[in-house]
Amino acid sequence: MEAMVYRGPYKIRVEEKDIPRIEHPNDAIIRVTLAAICGSDLHLYHGLMPDTRVGTTFGHEFIGVVDQVGSSVQNLRPGDRVMVPANIYCGSCWFCVRGLYSNCHNVNPNATAVGALYGYSHTTGGYDGGQAEYVRVPFADVGPSLIPDWMADEDALMCTDALATGYFGAQLGDIKERDTVVVFGAGPVGLYAAKSAWLMGAGRVMVIDHLDYRLEKARDFAHAETYNFTEYDDIVVQMKKDTGFLGADVAIDAVGAEADGNFLQHVTGTKLKLQGGSAVALNWAIDSVRKGGTVSVMGAYGPIFNAVKFGDALNKGLTLNMNQCPMKRQWPRLFEHIRNGYLVPSDIITHRIPLEHIAEGYHIFSSKLDNCIKPVIVPSSAA
Incomplete structure (x- = not known):
């Protein structure tokens, strides 16, 4: 698959990586249809977050279609159109039971002060992110949700982090x-x-x-x-x-x-x-x-x-x-606001960039060029 890969501060490129595989019975593999560059991704891009390792794929804002599911996944099936919250969480620890998904106790072996995020350095667990054609989603029965039929893809994408936060x-x-x-x-x-x-x-x-x-x-x-x-x-x-x-x-x-x-x-x-x-x-x-x-x-x-x-x-x-936002906890209220027309999340999107040109997308966003507010990344497999 094609994926954005970090090669050092200000150095990213698109490379061929192996399509991720099921590593646990409750994993899912998602074919990414839209991703986004977040302002917090710029901290990684500039080399300003500790333990951002060469070879990492960024991206904690993405939606897609379920490609594969592990043997114990009950809530998803291949072909489902899903939105994935930026947080990775188990759903059953002391914090998750109380809706504090961003503080999950079981998903980040590197720290107890911070939970886990997709594509956000090894300080948040070392999980690869969604600025790629495919991504592995752990705890697939807990995090991803079906995108409502009435919701546009770009609006769903904004709910995965920026709008919820x-x-x-x-x-x-x-x-x-x-x-x-x-x-x-x-x-x-x-x-x-x-x-x-x-x-x-x-x-x-x-x-x-x-x-x-x-x-x-x-x-x-x-x-x-x-x-x-x-x-x-x-x-x-x-x-x-x-x-x-x-x-x-x-x-x-x-x-x-x-x-x-x-x-x-x-x-x-x-x-x-x-x-x-x-x-x-x-x-x-x-x-x-x-x-x-x-x-x-x-x-x-x-x-x-x-x-x-x-x-x-x-x-x-x-x-x-x-706190870091527990994304999915905000979704029921946000869905109502979007459905009632009080919020149109996609109104802030200014740039739609093919995955193969993501390095240029980071440059535009980082340098505040072309009045860029929110760039969306489109994998070639979804174009």
């Missing part, structure tokens, strides 16, 4: 009716978080970024007020001014470790193999929210030191809610 970010904000919500980051997850904030009763939604084309999308797609932080001496001061000097009720960090990577990140990530991430957006969120407010964090951060202003959060009496 944005919605989860708004959930973590514990938004009350008429709350003022500020979202840091106008990438796909930030756009979805801003849109979801309205669904949860927000009275005002503000989005902060530094790319004008993404801010334009935030106005068009999420109907948000927008701020380009490069145009202000201090964006935190501006947020205070524009909220009656109180601050927002809820701040959502949809940035995480900066995907572009600053100098320190490149030294610690590519040379020392340590990457905690710059906490600039998170500190802005802490400073911009009012006393007693809530900060929601679902951006991607590494597993080591981050210079977070925890003392300020403590002294302001803030509530900090955070």
Whole structure:
């Protein structure tokens, strides 16, 4: 099969790899029909996440058709059209039983602090991802779901991570009716978080970024007020001014470790193999929210030191809610919103790129070229 393969920072290419095989009776092999490049994939692409090994195939956002199933799989059969959540989870451990699929205790032998994801380095289990023609899906009776007949493929694809994560970010904000919500980051997850904030009763939604084309999308797609932080001496001061000097009720960090990577990140990530991430957006969120407010964090951060202003959060009496999104837990609500027309997830897709040109897709997305917001990857077998 053709698959995207990592060869080092900024070095990826399409290679021939063996089609994955059934390794456990509850595995399934999925023929990928659509995949996507996620903003968090850029941390891998730039060499900023530890233990990203040469030969790995990225991709935790994908949908496809069941090609094979293991002998114990009960819920799927060949030919089924399925969407696969980014999380890999067992469905039966203490965490999974409570819906904390991103914290599954049984799927990542490398750590107890993080669960498992497809195609996201060996820190999250070392599973190959879906930027390929085929992918092995473990625990096939637990993760994948049949795509509803009425749902378009591209909308289903967005549910596998970006939309679910944005919605989860708004959930973590514990938004009350008429709350003022500020979202840091106008990438796909930030756009979805801003849109979801309205669904949860927000009275005002503000989005902060530094790319004008993404801010334009935030106005068009999420109907948000927008701020380009490069145009202000201090964006935190501006947020205070524009909220009656109180601050927002809820701040959502949809940035995480900066995907572009600053100098320190490149030294610690590519040379020392340590990457905690710059906490600039998170500190802005802490400073911009009012006393007693809530900060929601679902951006991607590494597993080591981050210079977070925890003392300020403590002294302001803030509530900090955070986690990696348990994707499938969000799907019932998202399906209803999509079916009722409140959400059209595919509206943020800007580029559709053949798998054989995925290196160019990463370059476009990473370098913010051609007003790229969300690139979708199409394997040649699905074209």
